[in-house]
Amino acid sequence: MSEELEIEFKNLLSKSEYNELLNIFNAREKDFFSQENHYFDTADSRLRKLNSGLRIRLLPQSAELTLKTPLGLHLLETTDQMTLEEAHAYLAGSTIKKDGMVGRKLTEMNILIEDLRIIGSLKTVRFETSVPEGLVVLDKSTYAGKLDYELEFEAQDHHEGLDFFNQFLEKYAIPRRIGKNKIARMKEAMDENERNVKP
Incomplete structure (x- = not known):
């Protein structure tokens, strides 16, 4: 269980920019790993309205339940570690772990675990x-039939991190594209798909 401030800067990339950066960093096949994010909210989107996000993330050897809540200019990440077996069991029931830091934090936010989906x-x-x-x-x-590319930079200090990030974009001639976070992009794509199938 952990709680930490996430100081992160993001920029959407084109496919060619993404591939160019992989070449610059000499990325090899063994340097990549896959992860799956499964997002939760209430039927009336209470977490989204609080500018917060909740997910179970499946990693190659483990899983984690993370709640992101606003804190100053960035986000506070509250995380409970889980085994893959535990995570799959929660996902099968469309619910989350109750007896951890995330569950306690949600209770403080007046969000009931049983209302999540x-x-x-x-x-x-x-x-x-x-x-x-x-x-x-x-x-x-x-996600939802879409494919996108993104650069993220995690830093220990906001001002130093922002300076480096801006210089990095300028160095590689990447236009500033302030995109929405992953959960928002996924939800927009799902909503768009839903509108397109309606008669």
Whole structure:
């Protein structure tokens, strides 16, 4: 169980920009790993209205339940670690672990565990590399029939991280594209698909 401030900067990428950055960092096949995010909210989108997000993430060897809530300019991440077996059991029941930090935090937010449901899923192939200034992350994500590419940069300090991120984009001539977070992009794509199938 952990709680930490996530200082992260993001930028959407074109496919060519994504591939160019992989080449710059000499990415090899063994440097990638896959993860699945399964997102939860209430029927009336109470978490979204609180600018918060809740997910179970399946990793190659483990899983985690994470609640993201606003804190200043960034997000506070509250995480409970789980085994893959536990995570699959919760997902099968469209529910989450109650007796952890995330469950307690949701109770403080007046959100009942029994009101939560899975609202969608997203798969990401991720590349990470450490630099002196922080962690550079390149994501290729698929959700609701969509595919997108994203650069993330995780830092320890907001101002230093922002300076590095802006210089990084300028160095590689990448336009600033402030996209919505993954859960919002997934939900928009699902809503668009729903509108397209209606007569």
